[in-house]
Amino acid sequence: MFDHIADAMKQPDVVRLDRNMYVLRFEMMKIYSALEAVRHLLATGVVQPGDTLMDSSSGTYGYSLALACHKYGMKCRIVCSTKLDDHVRRQFEMLGAQVDRVEIPPGPMVDKMDQGARLRRVAQILDTEHNVHWMQQYHDEVHYLGYRECAEMLQKEFGGEPLTLVGGVGTGASTGGLTTYLRELNDDVELVGVQPFESVTFGSDPVEDPVASISGIGSPIVMRNVRYELYDRVHWVGYDSAVTATTDLFRRHALYAGMSSGCNYLAARWEAARDPGRPCLFIAADTGHRYTDTVYSRPQGEARVEELAPRCIDSLDQLAFPWSVMDWGRRPFHPVSKENPS
Structure with missing residues (x-):
């Protein structure tokens, strides 16, 4: 029995989809990191009961933080973009969170400007208000802590056998923590990171996606929670390929998931075929409901997932749209942001 709905919602399911391909399916993965981060900050005295916990998010981290604050009796403030769905905004507010929308003039650069604008608003709030703690999901390693419990569950599930984990990089905390x-x-765990084009995180920012950027798994700012030395391989996936994979995941396996899950599924199909004797587990971090009117409303006629194949490259200057893969080799990397990284 659980004491709060957030504790129940964070629990994932492991589902076998093919001979050696599995999915780690969450209702909302970032609840793991938000719950443990808030608990740890209270236990160590970094924050006090009743303080305001704030972060920049237009997606699942904001919802996860609102749930964690609800459980621990903290105030919550979410700085988000105007892209935030009204249904989600109302849920934030009903959970007690204050929603601070950042307006950005419409235009072709709106997606690229969004994250930097939100962070500038965060800085303004910190300068003018008291008892506000910035959670810094991008930078504070406290967000790694919650994934220990999930890792222990996976160790029991797979019995310590070799494992390849595939996941969107995003802030770095989920794939990095796990x-x-x-x-x-287990000393035989490979980590495969998945990125969109136009992200500085693994250096794909010079390659533009002509359709759209995929939110949640990449960034125009440097995120200090990304530990590059953990990653064995990296896949870069374009928007149209992600749509094809996301809808195929639903049609073929009845898994209604978000766009990052589709990207991970596409990469995992390639990874599982590459080494058929090795279990390959990809992350489905949330459900597909945010994409009902976009990804899942696309007309029939996209390329079949079997027709998609990556370009195998040896260096970042060979990156090519719509899908590239490179052995990363657990090496360091120092991205340069065009946005304010603080």
């Missing part, structure tokens, strides 16, 4: 704790328990 892999860090899994490797403490």
Whole structure:
């Protein structure tokens, strides 16, 4: 029995989809990191009961933080973009969160300007208000802590056998946290990161996606929670390929998931075929409901997923749209942001 709905919602399911391909399916993955981060900050005295916990988010982290604040009796403030769905905004507010929308003039650069504008608003709030703690999901390693529990569950599920984990990089905390704790328990865990084009995180920012940027798994700013030395391989996936994979995941396996899940599924299909004797587990971080009117409303006629194949490259200057893959080799990387990284 759970004491709060957030504790129940964070629990994932492991589902076998093919001979050696599995999915780690969440209702909302970032609840893991938000719950443990808030608990840890209270236990260590970094924040006090009743303080306001704030972060920039237009997606699942904002919802996860609102749930964590609801559980622990903290005030919550979410700085978001105007792209935030009204249904989600109302849920934030009913959970007690204050929603601070950042207006950006319409135009072709709106997606690229969004994250930097939100962070500038965060800085303004910190300068003018008291008892507000910025959670810094992008930078504070406290967000790694919650994934120890999930790693221990996976260790029991797979019995310590070799494992390839595929996941969207995003802030770095989910794939980084899971892999860090899994490797403490099992020395044969490969980590495969998935990125969109136009993200500075693994250096794909010079390559433009002509359709749209995929939110949630990449960024125009430098995120300090990304530990590059953890990653064995990286896939870069374009928007149209992601749509094809996301809808195929639903049609073929009845898994209604978000766009990052589709990207991970596409990469995992390639990884599983590459080494048929090795279990390959990809992350489905949330459900597909945010994409009902976009990804899932696309007309029939996209390319079949079997027709998609990556370009295997040896260096970042060979990156090519719509899908590239490169052995990363757990090496360091120092991205340069065009936005304010603070």
